[in-house]
Amino acid sequence: MKTEGIEGTERFASPGKGRGLRALKHFKVGDLVFACPAYAYVLTVNERSSHCEFCFTRREGLSKCGRCKQAFYCNVDCQRGDWPMHKLECSAMCSYGDSWSPSETVRLAARIITKQKTLTERTASERVLALREFESHLDKLDNEKREMNQTDVLALHHFYSKHLDFPSDEALTELFAQVNCNGFTIEDEELSHLGSAVFPDVALMNHSCSPNVIVTYKGTVAEVRAVQEISPGDEIFNSYIDLLYPTEDRNERLRDSYFFTCDCKECSTRSKDKAKMKIRKLSTPPEQDAIQSMVGYAKNIIEEFRRAKHYKNILVSPPSELLEICELSLEKMGTVFDETNVYMLHMMYQAMGVCLYMQDWEQAMSYGEKITRPYSFHYPPYSLNVASMYLKLGRLYLGLEKKSLGIKALKKAIAIMEVAHGKDHHYLDEIRKEMEEQQ
Numbered sequence: 017m018k019t020e021g022i023e024g025t026e027r028f029a030s031p032g033k034g035r036g037l038r039a040l041k042h043f044k045v046g047d048l049v050f051a052c053p054a055y056a057y058v059l060t061v062n063e064r065s066s067h068c069e070f071c072f073t074r075r076e077g078l079s080k081c082g083r084c085k086q087a088f089y090c091n092v093d094c095q096r097g098d099w100p101m102h103k104l105e106c107s108a109m110c111s112y113g114d115s116w117s118p119s120e121t122v123r124l125a126a127r128i129i130t131k132q133k134t135l136t137e138r139t140a141s142e143r144v145l146a147l148r149e150f151e152s153h154l155d156k157l158d159n160e161k162r163e164m165n166q167t168d169v170l171a172l173h174h175f176y177s178k179h180l181d182f183p184s185d186e187a188l189t190e191l192f193a194q195v196n197c198n199g200f201t202i203e204d205e206e207l208s209h210l211g212s213a214v215f216p217d218v219a220l221m222n223h224s225c226s227p228n229v230i231v232t233y234k235g236t237v238a239e240v241r242a243v244q245e246i247s248p249g250d251e252i253f254n255s256y257i258d259l260l261y262p263t264e265d266r267n268e269r270l271r272d273s274y275f276f277t278c279d280c281k282e283c284s285t286r287s288k289d290k291a292k293m294k295i296r297k298l299s300t301p302p303e304q305d306a307i308q309s310m311v312g313y314a315k316n317i318i319e320e321f322r323r324a325k326h327y328k329n330i331l332v333s334p335p336s337e338l339l340e341i342c343e344l345s346l347e348k349m350g351t352v353f354d355e356t357n358v359y360m361l362h363m364m365y366q367a368m369g370v371c372l373y374m375q376d377w378e379q380a381m382s383y384g385e386k387i388t389r390p391y392s393f394h395y396p397p398y399s400l401n402v403a404s405m406y407l408k409l410g411r412l413y414l415g416l417e418k419k420s421l422g423i424k425a426l427k428k429a430i431a432i433m434e435v436a437h438g439k440d441h442h443y444l445d446e447i448r449k450e451m452e453e454q455q
């Protein structure tokens with residue numbers, strides 16, 4: 017098999033981290049390190065009709081698939097291009113009706129299996145790491161994870177039996193484990209979920225909580241840009257997780273999803289933990305026990321909220337109820353935690369999301385205002401979470417005719433996105449246009 021590699025980088029054995037990617041040349045902040053087309057991808061069900069299933073273009077007036085009336089396309093070319101993947105679901109969606117409900121991972125796996133049948137040579141997505149080489153950590157799965165994996169195997173058989181020749185159940189179990197540890201979610205500029213995909217070369221990069229690259233998307237292509245200076249010999253690190261939380265939380269998440277404990281500089285110095293866990297200034301400061309129990313409360317409510325909000329992508333609890341939970345928990349946590357404490361910010365972020373959903377723009381804005389500043393000191397200098405917050409807030413301001421505040425916030429978003437997304441990304445053209453319309 018011929019491999020060309022990725023110019024300016026090389027695959028290497030990273031001590032204690034398995035395989036990794038390292039730089040062979042200098043990359044400046046904002047440089048594109050490499051781009052990687054998706055090996056396989058799937059548009060999330062909720063974004064159908066606003067995005068093309070094939071190229072992920074977002075626009076109004078897309079054309080419907082005449083058979084299932086569920087998939088939408090830019091034009092006939094996109095529809096034709098997508099057919100080898102869409103045919104896995106088109107007729108099944110018609111015959112199952114409302115009971116068609118495979119998870120996004122199952123949908124992605126069906127597409128990977130189909131691609132593997134047709135693409136036997138190494139693809140343009142696999143210059144340094146092939147999908148078949150993906151780490152699975154199969155030996156480390158506990159019973160709960162094994163059961164979830166089996167549920168996926170069964171669902172795949174159930175919903176895709178007509179069009180797939182299935183590999184053995186062992187091979188499927190391994191594939192699901194590989195996808196769980198190497199798969200990506202695709203988000204838009206406001207970090208709304210658009211879909212799931214595999215980008216093998218991007219998956220070669222190991223994790224750091226102080227990453228020197230950021231991954232963004234242009235349609236279904238992943239782009240990797242430097243957000244710190246990278247020198248020849250440096251390992252190239254991406255972040256796998258939301259970096260808002262303190263070291264212990266981040267590592268719980270990394271162990272649970274990726275089976276390792278991080279040894280990056282942030283994790284060893286814990287330099288941001290104190291600010292992230294800031295306690296209110298009170299005449300009698302709270303005891304350590306009270307703080308710990310409030311952390312426990314915060315984590316429970318976060319988990320409960322996550323479950324209440326999404327059950328098969330449908331909002332189960334009425335939004336007004338969710339907002340009330342947020343407000344009550346903010347009130348309770350606020351007796352111990354400072355307003356800039358990350359658990360407070362997490363809850364405010366959820367509350368803002370519900371307000372946006374309910375189209376309560378004023379209240380969404382007031383949450384946004386409280387979140388943005390602390391976000392920018394908890395996160396690294398170039399962060400998609402910070403950029404998307406400025407973007408949402410800026411758009412809210414403009415909608416509420418607060419022009420100068422709006423422009424100011426959007427400029428902050430642009431400053432980050434020019435580095436993370438590249439100066440010529442269509443998201444930046446769109447934001448600049450929104451600003452010009454205000455002049």
Ligand SMILES: C[S@@+](CC[C@H](N)C(=O)[O-])C[C@H]1O[C@@H](n2cnc3c(N)ncnc32)[C@H](O)[C@@H]1O
Pocket residue numbers: 032033034035036149150151153197198219220221222223224274275276277278279
């Ligand atoms: C997406 S893969 C990255 C490539 C992987 N090293 C390989 O050889 O296939 C994710 C896995 O890499 C390892 N890994 C990533 N970042 C790491 C880190 N900072 N420390 C230790 N292991 C890490 C873990 O085994 C994790 O499950």
Ligand SMILES: [Zn+2]
Pocket residue numbers: 068069070071072073089090091094
């Ligand atoms: Zn299209």
Ligand SMILES: [Zn+2]
Pocket residue numbers: 081082083084085086087102106107
């Ligand atoms: Zn269809």
Ligand SMILES: [Zn+2]
Pocket residue numbers: 224225226278279280281282283
């Ligand atoms: Zn770390």
